[in-house]
Amino acid sequence: MKLAQMTKEELRRRLRLYVVTDERKDTQSLLDTTAAAIQGGATAIQLRRKADLGRHFVDLAYAIRRMTREADVLFFVNDRVDIALLCDADGIHVGQDDLSCMEVKKLFPDALVGVSAAGVEEALAAEQQGADYLGVGAVYPTNSKPDADFTGLEGLSLVTQSVSLPVVAIGGINVERASSVLKAGADGIAVVSAVMSADDPRMASMELIHRMEISGG
Amino acid sequence: MKLAQMTKEELRRRLRLYVVTDERKDTQSLLDTTAAAIQGGATAIQLRRKADLGRHFVDLAYAIRRMTREADVLFFVNDRVDIALLCDADGIHVGQDDLSCMEVKKLFPDALVGVSAAGVEEALAAEQQGADYLGVGAVYPTNSKPDADFTGLEGLSLVTQSVSLPVVAIGGINVERASSVLKAGADGIAVVSAVMSADDPRMASMELIHRMEISGG
């Protein structure tokens, strides 16, 4: 389901639990964990592979495209527009050091484009460039970016007050922190380890969804 | 200049001295060295960035596209079809662990597609898939792939006898080795360090071209 067929409200709803894959090398384990996340209620999956050569990345993309399509879950590819085009992903996520939103739209006009933003300035720039949603963070410090300046709940709140785009909060979010993040105005949460590294990724997804429901955000 | 406007003989001629960029981080140094290679007679440039995030890669691609277009030199992008599309490269080079030739053609039908082949089996498969030229090697052991099984002059010769595609030999080629490689049937040579690490990259390119001329290959 692409942007053209979706209202902004529907996109907000479909970004509720956005699971980003980790860098594990074991293909079957990655696919099994992703499938469990979807069974537990993940509404969007982002395939992110920084270490891979193209062949492994694209084979994972085809496989996750099949499972997300069956489950009617959004599928985003990180950075690689060529791979997103090949597998007919719903969208692409780019960071500040990747292709620009305009370059992505030029190559794949029908895709939903998400842009990472650390604060209001980057968020407004992304909105101006035509981004469809923002990934805002890191809200909390994370192992993968321990030294990065983090956005914090205050920064997140400033962003959600400044833009009209759907906002997914990212960075160190877990069950305990999910409701604070929604209170700061996020439409959804993006997680890596909270689901991908969970003993039971299906249950971890269910708990995150449940916590967001009872927080009423 | 794309495949549609080029005979196979012209492509062979334009693959004569094929310079692959190295991974240096200094943008200006990379562009200066590439410009010097072109001034010295390089007939094709391949931009190859394994370590970069997309932004730096695509900015380099735009810059090298401008200089290769001015000089009427072929421009190939390694692996990233999205970046090749954005900068309107002449072609894309893929290894055995990248997107397949058919996937590349699907995304960028007008591009010249080169495929790396270590021997006859991979060469025939690439020809069957519709590759436009082959990069065959490593002919000699190299610092970047010291432990790799190398193809050798014998392997190169077997490939050039087995396919009708233009063949560029790669791997440890320098001025002393250029004529042996042409005698083994290659149409051109691909080099990284022989030009990129030369004290005078323009002169290094001129010497390689000169050596190929006097060897009569």
Ligand code: NI
């Ligand atoms: Ni002479």
